[in-house]
Amino acid sequence: MSAAELLRVDSVDVHLRSRRRASRRDGASRILAGVSFAVAPGEIVGVIGETGSGKTTLARTVLGLIRPTAGTISFGGEEISRVRGRGLRARRRRGQIQLVFQDPLRSLDPDLNVAAIVAEGLDIRGGMDADQRATQVVRALELVGLDAAVLRRRSGELSGGQRQRVAIARAIVMEPRLLICDEPVSALDASNRNRILSLLLELRAQLGLAIVIISHDLASIAGVVDRVAVLYRGRIVEDGPPEDVFRAPAHPYTALLVACAPRISRARWLFELSPEQIRLETPRQPVEGGCVFMARCRFADDRCAVEPARAEIARSHIVACHRATEWRASVPSNR
Numbered sequence: 001m002s003a004a005e006l007l008r009v010d011s012v013d014v015h016l017r018s019r020r021r022a023s024r025r026d027g028a029s030r031i032l033a034g035v036s037f038a039v040a041p042g043e044i045v046g047v048i049g050e051t052g053s054g055k056t057t058l059a060r061t062v063l064g065l066i067r068p069t070a071g072t073i074s075f076g077g078e079e080i081s082r083v084r085g086r087g088l089r090a091r092r093r094r095g096q097i098q099l100v101f102q103d104p105l106r107s108l109d110p111d112l113n114v115a116a117i118v119a120e121g122l123d124i125r126g127g128m129d130a131d132q133r134a135t136q137v138v139r140a141l142e143l144v145g146l147d148a149a150v151l152r153r154r155s156g157e158l159s160g161g162q163r164q165r166v167a168i169a170r171a172i173v174m175e176p177r178l179l180i181c182d183e184p185v186s187a188l189d190a191s192n193r194n195r196i197l198s199l200l201l202e203l204r205a206q207l208g209l210a211i212v213i214i215s216h217d218l219a220s221i222a223g224v225v226d227r228v229a230v231l232y233r234g235r236i237v238e239d240g241p242p243e244d245v246f247r248a249p250a251h252p253y254t255a256l257l258v259a260c261a262p263r264i265s266r267a268r269w270l271f272e273l274s275p276e277q278i279r280l281e282t283p284r285q286p287v288e289g290g291c292v293f294m295a296r297c298r299f300a301d302d303r304c305a306v307e308p309a310r311a312e313i314a315r316s317h318i319v320a321c322h323r324a325t326e327w328r329a330s331v332p333s334n335r
């Protein structure tokens, strides 16, 4: 692991057994497959992918809530994916990695007021007197733009935007080095979405935090991230600087996501292809052990029957596609 990295996820596989299938003998399904990516201190990394692609599973695995079946995860130079028992509990109490859960209404205890919700992690960690604790809570609320007037309210008495801020305050009160936000803006309207994203930028600037923003919607995070990873059915198919990934996507799946994004963000990223030019109208038969996107890929050929390796096609721009540098030449013209 290079000294410039805070988090490194290396060839991580996760298998989960669904409750419904547990009674059958067919075992667990592979939810993440060979996932590798890194986050530098103070970096903002976006993880995008459609529903069910494994985004939340990835977040929970980094946090230590799910144990990888293969691969390693290192944080601050220390391997954390094999830590168990007392070591794992101590790590949770230190709280250097914090997750803001996907659904703030469900993740915030409805019976607690804001003061208690935000202080929860501090209470578990212990070692603070009541004054210190109160000061930390108010400071965290200030950092997320809420004043002390909300302290006595319960989560049901907050607006969606306020609730998301409380969820972020609860995470940053622990002074983490890495904040993972799972769909932080998907439940919000456009103006609140922009305010929360600006808030994340401010927190990075003020606290030097690294942030992973998980989203199914690339348009909302395009202007905020330093780097973006695209997850498709548990694999990272493309990873790179946003100006490469959004302007010249090298994986046909990323290209389809960018082409389908709202027009405004497309204009901003100057991507000229339309969904019709990329989409495969009739899915083809996937091949076992082949590229995961093959069934939906207009540009697949014989090589795609073998799963492509990740390759760096430009500086820090990594793609898992046999046809990464060729498919653009076979895009049909628009009409």
Ligand SMILES: Nc1ncnc2c1ncn2[C@@H]1O[C@H](COP(=O)(O)OP(=O)(O)OP(=O)(O)O)[C@@H](O)[C@H]1O
Pocket (backbone or CB within 6 Å): 016, 017, 018, 019, 031, 049, 050, 051, 052, 053, 054, 055, 056, 057, 058, 102, 216
């Ligand atoms: N505890 C579990 N046991 C078995 N399968 C699971 C479990 N949790 C998630 N899965 C499956 O893993 C896949 C990825 O789920 P995950 O929640 O990580 O997706 P996601 O990308 O976060 O989706 P969304 O955008 O809808 O939040 C899905 O097919 C889901 O059904």
Ligand SMILES: [Mg+2]
Pocket (backbone or CB within 6 Å): 055, 056, 057, 102, 182
């Ligand atoms: Mg999710």
